Amino acid sequence: MSATPAPARPATPADAAAAAPRVSVLMPARDAAGFIGDSARSVLAEAGVALELVVVDDGSTDGTAAVLAGIDDPRLRVVPGPRRGISAALNAAAAAARGSFLARCDADDFFPAGGRLGPQLGLLDARPDAVAVAGGYASMDARGRDLAVMDTGAAEADLTEELRGGRTRTHLGTWLIRRSAWEAVGGARSWFESAEDLDLQCRLAGEGRVLYRPGVAYRYRLHDASITHRLVSARRTFFDEAVTRFASQRAAGGPDDLERGRPPEPPGESTHAGGPGPAAPGHARSLSARQQAQGHLMAAAGRATAEGRRVEALRLLGRAFAADPAAIRRWHHLGQQAASALMRPTGGRGSAR
Template sequence: MPKVSVIMPVYNNAPYLQEAVSSILHQSFRDFEFLIFDDCSTDGSSEILASIRDPRVRLIRNPYNRGLIANLNEGLNMAQGEYIVRMDGDDVSLPDRIMLQVQFMDANPAVGICGTAFHVLGEAQPKVNPLSHEEIQAWLLFHCCLHHPTVIMRNSIMQQHYIRYDANYPHAEDYELWNRVASYVQMANLPQVLLYYRRHSGQVSSQHVHIQNDSAKRVRIRELNNLGLYPTEEEFGVHMRFVEFGINPHDPANYYPAWAWAQKLLYQNSVGNRYNQEALNTALSRCISQLPY
């Protein structure tokens, strides 16, 4: 059995696909299977995939376009490795990515899901997400702070709890999953940049931003409900100002409703003890101060 299963759905990624595939096949860590799902690509991606000659690659050609979530879940069903690594067909994994993530997971058996820092191609500064489980869980109430293409997952935990992506949350399926499992799966992020992330007009998040925003909204409302809060439309608007770092401390009409919502969140959490109180307080303070993590 391989140590790692890499899951990569592909749909019309031809301009970037060779580089993405090569970045996995040339990893310093070699003990993996590479599950590539060709979801009926029409742009030449299928021909690129057909040209790969590496015994670690398992190419699955779908008879019809199944969509990202179905491919991800099929990958979870098929994965034989101790660990599952996510990859997208338009990104680039750095050569030591899998090795460093496997070393971290081997050394931290309580962690079930681990992401990394990443660098958006064309931007000056890398993105370093919160590192500890307590910080990640608290920030998930506002942001998706586990970057999906960077994650490694412990297969035994995924199978034991039958953790799968939920098709009811299209284009925010990762955000929904992290929030759903955060109460019983330990999460972490590594501070090293181990992936180059590519933004372009053809990617799913660019084409379906309104659907993605609606899915993310429903995740946030569900998590507030789980905390015992049922926000009015006005209160949820205030919550979204936290999400967008859009609170103006110098404008009383903007600041005081935000302060009141923060106190409501902290009080309700002190009752339900769903989040680490210090981590939640820090996240709220940084949102108000417009200081992203």
């Protein structure tokens, strides 16, 4: 007697989404085993949208591949990366994607609970002149604990002219982008060691309108292993300034220096290889994750004070002190903010930022 074949597994909504995704979420990853499982699951938790998650494993030597192999979801696809940096990895993910709309989630960040892609997709469906829609974002520490909501604006807006002028207000991870616009600009530019996401935002605005929908659409993790904190400060500033300079050149009607094949020469070394110790003279390191977290909390406390949320301001200042108590030079400013918060009357109905 021949064996009776096992019944086929019933098809699920995830199977249907994997077969015909409208949205492809791009996740470049390298040695992200400590974070990528939660990051991937936050994307796959999005409801009501046919999506796929395309992870480019860009030469990981830790347990990244094993973590991804443990996620049983047909919408997750893992492809090998080119090992030529973040821009090349992001472009490889886009090339492998099948959706008509693209979003980005870094391997150490989260999509927020509650879903953000559905409303963004609906807005783009209703606005064929728009090439992308962005949102707000919040920061979290290395352990995933909330820090502060960034002040990116509380009202709907059109960001197009800001971006064409080289001014960015939010994180690329908050964006949903038409694939046609991504392909028109050629994706991320590999010349950028950092700020490739800011450059991409500005160039996408040259293809059509970029809309802004308020509310947290992304959770950004601060930790010292990220490129933001490993890159020498002067070099990181150089690439940030290049975004604005190139945008100004395009706004004046011509190609930018990178398009002309004559980009400026970056200063110094690309990274500080000495680890957590002092940088070499002339090569100051970027802010540590603790210092950046303290800055985010102090800014949020300032907004709470301005809005009359005295108790919230004091709570945030306490967390700011705890984030980096060794930062003696900031103590005076923290004390001034605390005094200001205590002297202001309570009130205000704005949400805590």
